[in-house]
Amino acid sequence: MRIHREGYLIILIATLLLAGINILCALFLPILQPWLGLLSVGFWGLIVQFFRNPKRVVPTMGEGIIYAPADGQVVVIEEAEETEYFKEKRLQVSIFMSPLNVHVNRAAIGGTVQYAEYHPGKYLVAWHPKSSTENERTTVVIKNAKVEILLRQIAGAVARRIRYYVKPGQTLEQGQEFGFIKFGSRVDLFLPLDAEVKVSIGQKVKGNVDVIAVC
Known part of the structure; x- marks a missing residue:
């Protein structure tokens, strides 16, 4: 291991x-x-x-295939206003990570990092509706020729150590590690409204294994 x-x-x-x-x-x-x-x-x-870090190989790479960036349970699938970067409505998919899940965060698509920003904040429970905008968090935007998506690492009531390893202009391969959150947390994806979602509420997913959506 x-x-x-x-x-x-x-x-x-x-x-x-x-x-x-x-x-x-x-x-x-x-x-x-x-x-x-x-x-x-x-x-x-x-x-x-x-702190286990299993080796994961993306089954099928593709610019329009969006893989799970983390292990956990899908807790949100809805249209939401993304106010930090896109400043418009996007399709939000949220994955809750329990302390028993693998906590490595992986690039859901391959592409170039357009934006990477850390925000200090509160430590509301990770499933709280306001945790996406009020908790300690980082925002990473990745773009390729097919799609541009936003990934948001969110601290929870227990998770108080967010790590991200990317910067604007950096090129990421699909499935490449971009961050880690210690001790329970949540990852939000903000996708185009026309993305075809392949998961459902309550479904358990694995990073680099399960397809979240296709654009």
Whole structure:
């Protein structure tokens, strides 16, 4: 299992802390050590699985094929006013990522980054209607010859560490990693109104695997 680089330091700190706690418990409260050891292994395993980074290959590349940028559950499919970049109505598809999902964010299309901006903000629960405009978030716009889409990483009540690795003018391959959100979050896609949506509310999707829409 590959581990994402965002997890290296956290996993190291957790390993040292848990090892230290278990050593102290073994010295001073040995009767509790077996139970603490089991709990520690379980907690350590949860942290490691959160930062897993599975290798994903896009099944069929295409300028008009829009893949899921993240693993999670589709919670919104609706027309919405996009006020930051497009400043017009777009088709919004939102994916909620639980702490158990892979949290790598991937380019839904290949193309050139037109816009990339970080916004500090609140930490409302990720499914809150206003989280898309009021929470800490980043906005990344990618354009190719066929379509221009907006991807928005949104922090939640638990997720308070958004990372994005792109800048305007940069070229991304379809499926290439562009960011990571720590500990539960949401990703919004803003698509052309005539995009043909291929998912439904409540559907679970995987980044680079499931097609969100076709233009």
